[in-house]
Structure formats: structure tokens, C-alpha cells
Amino acid sequence: MADRVSVLFVCLGNICRSPSAEGVFRHLAQEHGLLDRLHIDSCGTGSWHIGKSPDERATAAAARRGIDISDLRARQFRAEDLDQFDYVLVMDRSNLADVREVWHQNGGTEPRLFLDFGGSRLAEVPDPYYGGEDGFEHVLDLIHDASSGLLEEIRRRLA
Ligand code: 4NP
Secondary structure (H helix, E strand, C coil): CCCCEEEEEEECCCCCHHHHHHHHHHHHHHHCCCHHHEEEEEEECCCCCCCCCCCHHHHHHHHHCCCCCCCCCCCECCCCHHHHCCEEEECCHHHHHHHHHHHHHHCCCCCEEHHHHCCCCCCCCCCCCCCCHHHHHHHHHHHHHHHHHHHHHHHHHHC
């Protein structure tokens, strides 16, 4: 049994998918009264957007579901994250390859595809950055589904 569980969501830029995952998962955890047992964060493998707010389209899509991600700020993934988080959950196979490379050198928590926790056959949360609004809704649907599965597993660990 664990006292507290930490979860890190990782994508490329930390302005679309992983802050959305952080917001949705936090929201769900709060609804289930588990927020004070969790440490939740997100980051990107790339450095382009460090310190930036989430993409406006991601913020708007989350807001339509009653979730505020506007206060989040992008940061870059670092090797120490693998020592500090119980779950390191990546959005696509490219993120997985990048984080696995660090994991091979550093050890710590092995990164996993976030959608392993979802019920859909999709393995990856597609990058919505160069697409339209629809892409952001699809991302939220996938993230919501996987967040429910993840929370169920964590709830059992905390019980
Ligand atoms: P994210 O989306 O990885 O879901 O935050 C992207 C954001 C920015 C870029 C690529 C993906 N970019 O190339 O700047």
C-alpha cells in the first residue's frame, strides 16, 4: 500500500497533450477525493516552449469540459524525473523512444505509453499541434478514457 503516488505526463512540447492530461487527471482525481494523495505534473521532451502557457486551443478545449489548464507552464523532461515519479506516462512512441533512451542510462521508473491504461485500441495520443480544433477534442477523449483506467489502478494501490 502506498501513501502517495506521483504521476508525470510527457509529450513533445508540453503545451498540448501532456498539460491536457495533467488537467484532466487532476480533475478526475479531485472528483474521486484522491487529489491529496497524488502528485501530478507534466513536461515535454523538447525545449522550445519552456515557460509557456498551454496552447490556446488546448486551454479552450479543456475549458469546454470545465477544466482550467491556463495556469500550467511548460518545462522540459529531465533524467531526475525518472527517480522522482512512480508513473512516467508518454503520449506517443516518439516520446517513448526519447524517454527510454534516458531511462537506459539513468534507470528509475520505466516510461509507459499512457494509452495502455485506456480501453481504446489506439496506442498513441496523436499530436494535435498542426491540426484543427477536432484534434484537441479527440485528444481529450483519449486522455479522459486513459485517466479513468489509471485512476482505478492507483486507487487500488492507495487502498
Ligand atoms: P505537444 O504538441 O507535444 O502535445 O505539446 C506539440 C507542441 C509543439 C510542437 C510540437 C508538438 N512544436 O513542434 O513546437
